[in-house]
Every structure is written in structure tokens, then in C-alpha cells.
Amino acid sequence: MSSKVLRIAGGQGFYGDTPSSIAGLLEDGIDYLCLEALAELTLAILQKDRARDESRGYTRDLPVYLKTAMPAVAAGRVKVITNAGGMNPAAAARVATETARDLGITGLRIATVLGDDLFGRLDELHAATASQLKHLDTGAEFHSAQGDPRFFAAYLGARPIVEALDAGADIVITGRVADAALFLAPLIHEFGWAWDDWDRLAAGALVGHLLECSGQTAGGNFSGDWSSIPEPWNLPYPIAEVYADGTAIITKPVKSGGRVDFDTVRHQLLYEVSDPSSYMHPDVLADFTTAQFEDLGEDRVRITGVRGKPATPTYKAVLAHHSGWSGEARAGFAWPYALEKAETTAAIFARRVAEAGYEVAEWRFEYWGVDALGGAVPMPESAGAAEPREVGLRVAWRCDDEKTAASISREMVPLMLSAPPAGHTTMGRSAGGSTELLEIWPTLVEKSFVDPGVTVTIQEV
Amino acid sequence: MRISLSELCGYRSGDKGNLVNIALFAYSEDVYELIKTVVTAERVADHFAPLVRGEVTRYEARNLLALNFVLRDALGGGGPSTLRADNLGKTFGGTLVRLEIEAPDDLVAASRRSRPDTGWARSYLASLPQS
Structure with missing residues (x-):
């Protein structure tokens, strides 16, 4: 050695x-x-x-x-x-x-x-590669990828x-x-x-x-x-x-x-x-x-x-394509019946969004929490261990339309006064805005298609 | 006796697109043999039914005393697409070790992991000015 x-x-x-x-x-x-x-x-x-x-x-x-x-x-x-x-x-x-x-x-x-960037060659590589850019994990055909491609890199x-x-x-x-x-x-x-x-x-x-x-x-x-x-x-x-x-x-x-x-x-x-x-x-x-x-x-x-x-003989490559727009909102609920309040508020919120005419393709409801509300103040013995002291509600949604995704979170704010008791509403991370969602599409591309485009340049400072 | 994997094993999970892998680590040959027998891909697929839509594949790494589970269609679309708070599958390992298995009493007695000792963290937080 x-x-x-x-x-x-x-x-x-x-x-x-x-x-x-x-x-x-x-x-x-x-x-x-x-x-x-x-x-x-x-x-x-x-x-x-x-x-x-x-x-x-x-x-x-x-x-x-x-x-x-x-x-x-x-x-x-x-x-x-x-x-x-x-x-x-x-x-x-x-x-x-x-x-x-x-x-x-x-x-x-x-x-x-x-030379890793293959974005400009999507059509060419779809036609020429053995994989035909099929999804590496699911085997799905490339044309089934929904939404505009955003990047494609080996x-x-x-x-x-x-x-x-x-x-x-x-x-x-x-x-x-x-x-x-x-x-x-x-x-x-x-x-x-x-x-x-x-x-x-x-x-x-x-x-x-x-x-x-x-x-x-x-x-x-x-x-x-x-x-x-x-x-x-x-x-x-x-x-x-x-x-x-x-x-x-x-x-x-x-x-x-x-x-x-x-x-x-x-x-x-x-x-x-x-x-x-x-x-x-x-x-x-x-x-x-x-x-x-x-x-x-x-x-x-x-x-x-x-x-x-x-x-x-292949490189893994990853394509990302547009898959909609998301937004999110949060609200916290204290004992008693914290989970019931959170669930009811989630339902009221989703119903208000529907009544307002917003189209939502997918919802996500999550319930979080330990001690933000009420802190270390003791609980009554009658409250079983299984009953949560508090529940943080996080709602996220996916929409086809950017503006809709951004507008929906506004529907959570009035629920501070107009929903089950002791709710504490805050805007989510996107603060009333929306986030573009991108779906990852892994695939394989022969090295022979990629390597001729790989360059190394050196510049002396 | 019945015991959750959390008391016997270590774990780490991560994502690749819409796929999550979870490594499950034994701390002795005996526990490795036990989990190899009882923590099958089918069992893990059933356990994760509420979260995972695709197949589960299991790999073995005896040199690491580890099983590696690959869960497909597992993240609600993958990191940049999912609506889930855990968009990268980081908590899937903890979710796996909720799984309860049947284990011999003497093996449990010899292999049960100790509870974390977080005394320093509590003392340190208590020393800070707080409202």
C-alpha cells in the first residue's frame, strides 16, 4: 500500500x-x-x-x-x-x-x-434514447408527464x-x-x-x-x-x-x-x-x-x-415539469376539543373556498402541536392522556391557476372571529402568495448523447 | 412479547423524487436475524398504507446489520411537488419504527435501547430569558 x-x-x-x-x-x-x-x-x-x-x-x-x-x-x-x-x-x-x-x-x-443541461434537447432525446425518457421508477411514458418542462439535466x-x-x-x-x-x-x-x-x-x-x-x-x-x-x-x-x-x-x-x-x-x-x-x-x-x-x-x-x-452506458437525468401552484395557511386551537375545533375549521375553510368559486385540485390537512397555547398550565385530570392539549392546523392546496392558489389563504383570516372558539390564525410561509410546484421525472440518457456536449474551460484570475 | 421497532432499532430515511427509502438498523446479530424474518416488505407496505401508494421493496445489508426499504409513490408527488409538510420523507424512519413486532423476552431484555437523556437541553433552555 x-x-x-x-x-x-x-x-x-x-x-x-x-x-x-x-x-x-x-x-x-x-x-x-x-x-x-x-x-x-x-x-x-x-x-x-x-x-x-x-x-x-x-x-x-x-x-x-x-x-x-x-x-x-x-x-x-x-x-x-x-x-x-x-x-x-x-x-x-x-x-x-x-x-x-x-x-x-x-x-x-x-x-x-x-454540459449537464439537456433542456434544449428534450424532443431530440425523447426520440433518440433507448429509454425514450420513460420514468425511471414507474416506467411511465414521457408524454404522460403533465405540465410544461422547466429543466432537464443529466x-x-x-x-x-x-x-x-x-x-x-x-x-x-x-x-x-x-x-x-x-x-x-x-x-x-x-x-x-x-x-x-x-x-x-x-x-x-x-x-x-x-x-x-x-x-x-x-x-x-x-x-x-x-x-x-x-x-x-x-x-x-x-x-x-x-x-x-x-x-x-x-x-x-x-x-x-x-x-x-x-x-x-x-x-x-x-x-x-x-x-x-x-x-x-x-x-x-x-x-x-x-x-x-x-x-x-x-x-x-x-x-x-x-x-x-x-x-x-447511461446517465441518470432528471426532468422537472410544472405540476400546479400551491398555497398554505395555518391556525392553532387550544384545549378543550382542540382537534374537533381544528377539523371543523378546516371544513369551514374548505367550504368557504368552494363557495367563493375557487377550484382546488388537491387538499392537504395536517394537525400539529405540543405546548404553544396554554404552556405548562396544568390540565385537569379528567382530560385523558390521548386528548391533545392543542392542535395546529396546517392546510395546503394545489390549484391549476396561480392567482387562485394565492387568493385562497385569505379565506382563513376571518375565521379567527367566525369559526370554532379560540382559534389563532396566521398566514402560512407563502404569506398569501403562491408557490409553483414542480414534479420530478427521473430517466436515463445514453452517455453518448451527453458527453460530446460536456466542456471544461479554465480561466485564470 | 410485543414491542415497537423504536425500542430495538435505528433508522434513517430520505427521498428520491416520489420515492422514499428507509434504512432500519439492528444493534446485534440476533436482532438483525429477527427483523430479517418478521419485518418483510409486505408488512411494511401494510404499515404505510395510509401514506404510500406504490410498492415496497426490501434489500438486505448484513455488513451494516441493516434492512433497506424502498417505498414507491410515497411522497404525494415528490419534494418540489407534494403538499405535505414533510416534503422530503425525513420522518418516514420514525414512522416505520412505530411498527410492533413479536420478540423473545430475553432478546428484548438484552437489546432494548435506552431512552434519550436530554437533561442538558432542558437545563440550557431553562437558563434563558423567556416570556
């Missing part, structure tokens, strides 16, 4: 994660900082951003991350790889360039990966990122790539792994999967002994120490809270996975059931033995 060890870190798990954790990673000493910013939901948000303003469509907290990381990048200590480009990697690269200029940093090589693999690193990039910005590819790419670049070295590629993809959700590997969203996680307010993000043979040790910065052990690691390994013996990655099919774990103590878990199988 070569003694060379590479330390790569997962500094971001989603758009909205905290940039404060990357300072601890940089201080601990890492070779690559990988920032994973894109969920399916995020692409929908970024598509809306870009539709409003052509210069947007990337995750807008990117400059905050870069401001913290760039001095270390400029000093040659670390490289940054991120999919923060989202729906507009070129715009994200411009922002990265501006951030470098603001900091007075020069000599950085910033790479942009394009999950690219590690190749263009490796190409950028081979060309000397310090910062690599992509759009939609498979999350684990951000982490697999530097391993391929540094260790020179072959593109058919399936076991090593699988080991790298597994490491990527463990790092892509930031705190979830270090004691976050952890159902095990969660209440004993040290300093959970200071939860670190994970680091992998990877060797040329694919052996990896998952760990965390020394100066931090959180925990890395077999239990926290296995919790993440199956997160958002279907068949663990066949984890779909663009560059390899990884068999997670072959991995062996050794808890080394002191927040270190060694992983060996990961096996891989040849990659498929």
Missing part, C-alpha cells in the same frame, strides 16, 4: 447549509474541500431564480464559502470542487472570479464544467472534474453531477486510478456518498444514541483519509463536537440509496454490501474491501 494519503472533506450538504463548518475543516488540514449544494428540490429553486434573472441560477451562498476557502486555495494548501453552479455554472464561475478579485487574490485557475460523473484537475484547476465549478463524483474525482486525479478499476472507483464513490451530506456522517440526523453526541451545537463535517488502494478512514476535525463511529457511518451509507448492492454512479456500480468496517476509536472508522461493477 502506498503511503500517500489524501484528506478530502465534505464542507456542504445542501443549499442552506452553514459555511461556518469549513473553517474547522481547513484548520484541521485537508487537500480537497468538496461542496455539495444540489438536491432535486434545489434545482427547482435555482431554475426559478434563473427564470427571473439570467445571471442567477447558482447557489448564492457560494461567495461566502469561497471567501473562507480562497486564502488557503491561493496558498496552495487546498483545492475546491463544487456543484454550486446549479443551473448556471458559468455565472457561478463569474462570481468566483469576482470574489477572488475582491480578496485581491491572483493566479487562481477556476474551471467550469458545462447527472454527470467524475470525468470532466478529473479533466479540470489534470489541467491544473484550483477551483472546479460544475452544474448537475452525481454528488459522489465531487469526491471521487480528486481520488482519480491524485492516485491515477483507471476508469475500469471498478473496485477502487467503487471505494471512491462510497467515500463520496459518506461525505456528501456533511453533518449526517458525524452525528447529525442520527437515530442511534443521539442524545449523547458531544457538543451537538458544534457538529463537525466529515473528512476521509484515502489511500491509493481505496482504503479509507472516515473521521472529523480534532477540535469539534460530534461523533464518527460505525453507527453514524452506516446511517449515512444507506441514505437515499435503493439497492445497496448496486449503488448507481455514472462511473461505477458500487456494491456497498461488500464494505468492511473497523471502528478504530477516537472518531475514526476504517473502510476496506469495497467491490465495484462496470458502469452503465
Whole structure:
């Protein structure tokens, strides 16, 4: 086993994660900082951003991350790889360039990966692909997708990122790539792994999967002994120490809270996975059931033995199409008969909406609550344990029409005085507005249709 | 005896489109063998009938002492489309471990998980100025 060890870190798990954790990673000493910013939901948000303003469509907290990381990048200590480009990697690269200029940093090589965006080729690919863009999970025909398409992107693999690193990039910005590819790419670049070295590629993809959700590997969203996680307010993000043979040790910065052990690691390994013996990655099919774990103590878990199988000839791609408009409203009800009051108010509200002539395609009624109303004031003994002290009513609706979806919440407000007693009505998150709903349509597209359009450009600041 | 999975197992759930997966973790070989026998895909499908419209598939990962359940047509349309408050299926794991199974008394005695100790959180909150 070569003694060379590479330390790569997962500094971001989603758009909205905290940039404060990357300072601890940089201080601990890492070779690559990988920032994973894109969920399916995020692409929908970024598509809306870009539709409003052509210069947007990337995750807008990117400059905050870069401001913290760039001095270390400029000093040659670390490289940054991120999919923060989202729906507009070129715009994200411009922002990265501006951030470098603001900091007075020069000599950085910033790479942009394009080619995941297939939106303009929907009809062509519908006709030409073996899948005919059928729904990956349901097998439904593409033409049964209701509503206008909003975006269509392939999950690219590690190749263009490796190409950028081979060309000397310090910062690599992509759009939609498979999350684990951000982490697999530097391993391929540094260790020179072959593109058919399936076991090593699988080991790298597994490491990527463990790092892509930031705190979830270090004691976050952890159902095990969660209440004993040290300093959970200071939860670190994970680091992998990877060797040329694919052996990896998952760990965390020394100066931090959180925990890395077999239990926290296995919790993440199956997160958002279907068949663990066949984890779909663009560059390899990884068999997670072959991995062996050794808890080394002191927040270190060694992983060996990961096996891989040849990659498929297709990329997963995700199409999102319009699926209506939503709105929501909330109201709270106190004991006694809190649930009865909430249900009755829901019915009155829905009836008022119908009487007003609004068309609603789908309703959602939810009942929440612990102690917002009445606090710790004791309940009478006669109130059974099953009877709720309070109920928060959340109503959401889907409409075909944007204006209707926005208008409906107004019907909740008068119910403060005109419905069952002691109701407390507030507007929902959309504050009387509406939100466009987008349905996700996963499918497969042959790599041969996508790869010719993938480009890597490098600009020196 | 009858016992809920919450007292024996760990869990984590997540989404992909309109699909939710739930990993169920045992803390011993014995509990793994038990859940492998009794927590079948059919049982989970019945349990989730009020929330899930599609099929349930089960995968095994012995190296993790885990079962992985994939629930289709599970989110009311998927993250950016569903009207549900839990639009990403994050709470499905907790919903799975409501499921009650029959387990040998001695296994329960050896495997029952302790209640969370959240004393520090209560003390800390009590130290804050509050209205």
C-alpha cells in the first residue's frame, strides 16, 4: 500500500447549509474541500431564480464559502470542487472570479464544467434514447408527464472534474453531477486510478456518498444514541483519509463536537440509496454490501474491501415539469376539543373556498402541536392522556391557476372571529402568495448523447 | 412479547423524487436475524398504507446489520411537488419504527435501547430569558 494519503472533506450538504463548518475543516488540514449544494428540490429553486434573472441560477451562498476557502486555495494548501453552479455554472464561475478579485487574490485557475443541461434537447432525446425518457421508477411514458418542462439535466460523473484537475484547476465549478463524483474525482486525479478499476472507483464513490451530506456522517440526523453526541451545537463535517488502494478512514476535525463511529457511518451509507448492492454512479456500480468496517476509536472508522461493477452506458437525468401552484395557511386551537375545533375549521375553510368559486385540485390537512397555547398550565385530570392539549392546523392546496392558489389563504383570516372558539390564525410561509410546484421525472440518457456536449474551460484570475 | 421497532432499532430515511427509502438498523446479530424474518416488505407496505401508494421493496445489508426499504409513490408527488409538510420523507424512519413486532423476552431484555437523556437541553433552555 502506498503511503500517500489524501484528506478530502465534505464542507456542504445542501443549499442552506452553514459555511461556518469549513473553517474547522481547513484548520484541521485537508487537500480537497468538496461542496455539495444540489438536491432535486434545489434545482427547482435555482431554475426559478434563473427564470427571473439570467445571471442567477447558482447557489448564492457560494461567495461566502469561497471567501473562507480562497486564502488557503491561493496558498496552495487546498483545492475546491463544487456543484454550486446549479443551473448556471458559468455565472457561478463569474462570481468566483469576482470574489477572488475582491480578496485581491491572483493566479487562481477556476474551471467550469458545462454540459449537464439537456433542456434544449428534450424532443431530440425523447426520440433518440433507448429509454425514450420513460420514468425511471414507474416506467411511465414521457408524454404522460403533465405540465410544461422547466429543466432537464443529466447527472454527470467524475470525468470532466478529473479533466479540470489534470489541467491544473484550483477551483472546479460544475452544474448537475452525481454528488459522489465531487469526491471521487480528486481520488482519480491524485492516485491515477483507471476508469475500469471498478473496485477502487467503487471505494471512491462510497467515500463520496459518506461525505456528501456533511453533518449526517458525524452525528447529525442520527437515530442511534443521539442524545449523547458531544457538543451537538458544534457538529463537525466529515473528512476521509484515502489511500491509493481505496482504503479509507472516515473521521472529523480534532477540535469539534460530534461523533464518527460505525453507527453514524452506516446511517449515512444507506441514505437515499435503493439497492445497496448496486449503488448507481455514472462511473461505477458500487456494491456497498461488500464494505468492511473497523471502528478504530477516537472518531475514526476504517473502510476496506469495497467491490465495484462496470458502469452503465447511461446517465441518470432528471426532468422537472410544472405540476400546479400551491398555497398554505395555518391556525392553532387550544384545549378543550382542540382537534374537533381544528377539523371543523378546516371544513369551514374548505367550504368557504368552494363557495367563493375557487377550484382546488388537491387538499392537504395536517394537525400539529405540543405546548404553544396554554404552556405548562396544568390540565385537569379528567382530560385523558390521548386528548391533545392543542392542535395546529396546517392546510395546503394545489390549484391549476396561480392567482387562485394565492387568493385562497385569505379565506382563513376571518375565521379567527367566525369559526370554532379560540382559534389563532396566521398566514402560512407563502404569506398569501403562491408557490409553483414542480414534479420530478427521473430517466436515463445514453452517455453518448451527453458527453460530446460536456466542456471544461479554465480561466485564470 | 410485543414491542415497537423504536425500542430495538435505528433508522434513517430520505427521498428520491416520489420515492422514499428507509434504512432500519439492528444493534446485534440476533436482532438483525429477527427483523430479517418478521419485518418483510409486505408488512411494511401494510404499515404505510395510509401514506404510500406504490410498492415496497426490501434489500438486505448484513455488513451494516441493516434492512433497506424502498417505498414507491410515497411522497404525494415528490419534494418540489407534494403538499405535505414533510416534503422530503425525513420522518418516514420514525414512522416505520412505530411498527410492533413479536420478540423473545430475553432478546428484548438484552437489546432494548435506552431512552434519550436530554437533561442538558432542558437545563440550557431553562437558563434563558423567556416570556
